[in-house]
Amino acid sequence: xxxxxxxxxALSIQEGENATMNCSYKTSINNLQWYRQNSGRGLVHLILxxxxxxxxxxxxxxxxxxxxxxxxxxxxxxxxxxDTASYFCASVRAGGTSYGKLTFxxxxxxxxxx
Amino acid sequence: xxGVTQTPKFQVxxxxxxxxxxxxxxxxxxxxxxxxxxxxxxxRLIYYSASEGTTDKGEVPNGxxxxxxxKREFSLRLESAAPSQTSVYFCASSEYFRGYTEAFFGQGTxxxxx
Numbered sequence: 001x002x003x004x005x006x007x008x009x010a011l012s013i014q015e016g017e018n019a020t021m022n023c024s025y026k027t028s029i030n031n032l033q034w035y036r037q038n039s040g041r042g043l044v045h046l047i048l049x050x051x052x053x054x055x056x057x058x059x060x061x062x063x064x065x066x067x068x069x070x071x072x073x074x075x076x077x078x079x080x081x082x083d084t085a086s087y088f089c090a091s092v093r094a095g096g097t098s099y100g101k102l103t104f105x106x107x108x109x110x111x112x113x114x
Numbered sequence: 115x116x117g118v119t120q121t122p123k124f125q126v127x128x129x130x131x132x133x134x135x136x137x138x139x140x141x142x143x144x145x146x147x148x149x150x151x152x153x154x155x156x157x158r159l160i161y162y163s164a165s166e167g168t169t170d171k172g173e174v175p176n177g178x179x180x181x182x183x184x185k186r187e188f189s190l191r192l193e194s195a196a197p198s199q200t201s202v203y204f205c206a207s208s209e210y211f212r213g214y215t216e217a218f219f220g221q222g223t224x225x226x227x228x
Contacts (some may be wrong), residue, residue, distance in 0.1 A: 008155075030214055042118075042204060043157070045216035088156055092214045101172070102147060102208065102217055106156040 006089055007106040012114050019076040021108040023089030029072075030094040032065055032072050037086045037107075049076075051094065053092075079112045086110070116140050120205050120220035125197045127227045135190040135223050145208045146188035147154030147217065148172075148180060150201040152227060154169055161223045 006023045013019055025032065031050045036045040049056045049065045049072065056063045062075040078084055088107040119137045126139050139146065144165045149172075150159040161180040169224040177199060179191045188207075192199060202224050215224030 033216055035217075042216075042219040042221045043206075045218070048216050090157075090217070101159065101162055101170075102206070102214070103159060103173075104149070104153075104157040 006108050010109045012111045021074045023072045025091045028094045030092040033090045034074050035088045081112050081114045083114045118220040124224050131166040138187045140209040143207035143209045148190045149204045198225045202228045
């Protein structure tokens, strides 16, 4: 099964609104990453948060990590139509034989209406 | 800066045919990955290679083989293609520096097995 589970599966908002996506994972992690994918193209890395960090910002992106709940959230503020894409969380496992393995959630499809 | 290059971009195979998907990265990364993405689903890990000379199975390895030819190249082989292997295949690479870094993705190979 997928290491990461995301919700909602789809999110539809108006330009200017904030978008929040959540991700849960199952095992201990080295870090958790968020990616964006436009229309079946390659994934583009957005932001990485390490297991000893609780919050990180990058431009209009804010990521939080709660290792006690094994969950993360991605907030996009002041959304734009160009933010329309699929967003995936991916976790890097810590330790054991799976060290370094990058495992993805099923993604959230975000639609931002002009 | 080429990053991660996958070939071919598109391929149609008949059931039972074999083919190799090629992937090369020019970022001197140690870790490389092969994923498949099916409609409405996230990326599922087929195989990964933590470093040159090592490979390990991911979530969905059946029907595939891989070769880490050198540090730059990681190929995925379908020995006897089946319709269930119709998918978009992505190659990615990453590095370990105080923990694993973000992954860089190729543009994908759209494979149809008829």
